[in-house]
Amino acid sequence: MRDVCKIFETERLNLRPPAMEDAHVIFSRYAQDAEVTRYLLWRPHTDIAETRAFLKKCLDAWASAEEFTWVIQLSGLSEPIGMVAARPRGHRAEVGYVLARPYWGKGYMTEALSQVVDSLLSFSGLSRVWAVCNVENPASARVMEKAGMTCEGILRRWNVFPNISSEPRDCHVYARVL
């Protein structure tokens, strides 16, 4: 895989690697929000130490090129409103994303994800960018559609969503390929 862009500018957003100083805002804005984390694979944080440990992992993963996580912020403001991540494995990368609740429904994630997917396919030498979402999370499916990804079907009983139950649940799989 070739290089990954560290910084993106879109019409309304900036994307950048996270910093440990982001812990407080990430914790208070969305990491401890049970509604935000409902369809994610991690439980809401109950202590800022969990957010710090998560950010440390993000920084280590940037350094080892295992995973690239960008903080999303509104242009001109330095505080995170969410994140997009990409995990490259060979010619593929899996993406994931999260946004704080006050910013939902304004097209922000479509804007951020489109930029990341475009860049990964255009400049990083990848052939497939993909993601899964719980079939009960239509907002996420719609974001992927608007980012040019195509639904390839349903992976039955694919992920356990710890905030819902211990039963594996069905997921849509979406991808954009070159």
Ligand SMILES: CC(C)(COP(=O)(O)OP(=O)(O)OC[C@H]1O[C@@H](n2cnc3c(N)ncnc32)[C@H](O)[C@@H]1OP(=O)(O)O)[C@@H](O)C(=O)NCCC(=O)NCCS
């Ligand atoms: C999913 C999420 C990233 C969407 O971010 P967002 O910035 O609000 O998304 P956008 O505004 O770009 O687009 C949302 C689209 O979903 C649609 N949508 C929202 N809720 C919906 C629902 N219940 N049913 C159908 N469509 C829905 C919106 O109408 C919009 O589509 P449109 O532009 O065609 O009208 C955000 O809600 C979030 O962070 N959720 C919690 C974390 C999460 O679920 N992450 C994804 C895990 S796979």
